[in-house]
Amino acid sequence: MRVEPADIEALFDAIPDVLFFIKDRQGRYTHVNQTMLRRLGLRARKDVIGRTAAEIYPTGLSADYVDQDARVLSGEVIENLMELHLFANREPGWCLTCKRPLVVDGAIEGLIGISRDLGQKDSLGAQYEQLRLALAHLNAHYAENVRMQTLLDITGFSLSKLERSFRKVFQMTPQQVLTRLRIQMAMHLLHGDDSIACIGQACGFSDQSAFTRKFKAETGFSPRAYRARIGGGVGEPALA
The missing domain is CATH 1.10.10.60 (Homeodomain-like)
Incomplete structure (x- = not known):
């Protein structure tokens, strides 16, 4: 049985306190859920897909995200990292983030992750x-x-x-x-x-x-x- 990323994306659309995302090897978003769009004040996935964290988040936050991505794309697993995120009112709040390498046919092709509100x-x-x-x-x-x-x-x-x-x-x-x-x-x-x-x-x-x-x-x-x-x-x- 093969599970498509879009199916996982749709599942996480129903969870308002969890951000879900998949990125490619260049750190560009390929899939995000609706919670992430609301936090960013955006309406459509096309406004995020193909862009990096550095392009959509303030510098102080994006630098952390880019550093994490590099670690995960080298094979590291990040579990329950407490970090700041922006909420729908653009105010910062705390989340627990998990990121894992996305392995396809034995090679790391990207990463998959969630951030859960605390x-x-x-x-x-x-x-x-x-x-x-x-x-x-x-x-x-x-x-x-x-x-x-x-x-x-x-x-x-x-x-x-x-x-x-x-x-x-x-x-x-x-x-x-x-x-x-x-x-x-x-x-x-x-x-x-x-x-x-x-x-x-x-x-x-x-x-x-x-x-x-x-x-x-x-x-x-x-x-x-x-x-x-x-x-x-x-x-x-x-x-x-």
Whole structure:
């Protein structure tokens, strides 16, 4: 039995909180669902098909998407990556993204992916604003020693409720969310020329070995190997 991409596309049209897309080896969209069109403020698939993320998203977002695509097209699988997306009101919101290589006759011919909304306001009720403030604090202070008590003060939650709410919305604990934010910022900075030790410190890691260990756990690469893959930076000592 052969399943056509258009059939999958039609299935995902019925799911309003999930973006679905297929791209070719050049990163150009070949299939998208209606949710993605609504988020972009577009009416027809023809307005997206054949274009890349860099052509339809703001620079700050598209750079991440293009980098992810390059990793997946080289064979990497991305699972549950927490990232910012634009919603229908053009406001940013958090999603979990999964991308996989699209293999045809043993060769990678493109990629297929989904991005699922994380806990939107309508489904969270009164908890939404408290969690939004907690996430905003983590996002603003990821480079610092973030104390759990600060998040409890911001939300007014007990520790168990905070952990439970984060797991419900983000499928991660507050500490895991903080680590994910730090790693995502480090991935940005590795495009530049700062040393790996400086980047680790700037992203809130206590020492270079801790940074390297966490980075590899999240991405599958050491910071040095990741930098080499993306062609960023300058020569680095072998420690990273």
